[in-house]
Amino acid sequence: MTFGERLKELREDNDEKQKDIADLLFVSNKVISDYERGIHFPRDERIITTLANHFGVSIDYLFGITNIKNHTYSNDFLIVFHSLTPTQKNEVIDFMQFLATKNN
Structure with a gap:
């Protein structure tokens, strides 16, 4: 599973909109949409760690490296x-x- 697919899955599992995640990260809705569609990838460590902490998952899970949500x-x-x-x-x-x- 790609980062974008995992992000979308986690967001939907939490009944959140792209706007909710965009507000959390202080980015535009388009950025979240681009992440989920695999067009762009977060390069900022703050964004990556904020997402992992927000969803309560490991960074490895967020990036599709493992299927274990929390190590x-x-x-x-x-x-x-x-x-x-x-x-x-x-x-x-x-x-x-x-x-x-x-x-x-």
């Missing part, structure tokens, strides 16, 4: 996981696989 759980998991012994890591993986099959 909070992933980061927390990795920090703890790396502190485990190899045996504990295998137990965690086995348990996660068990939980995943239980949901299907």
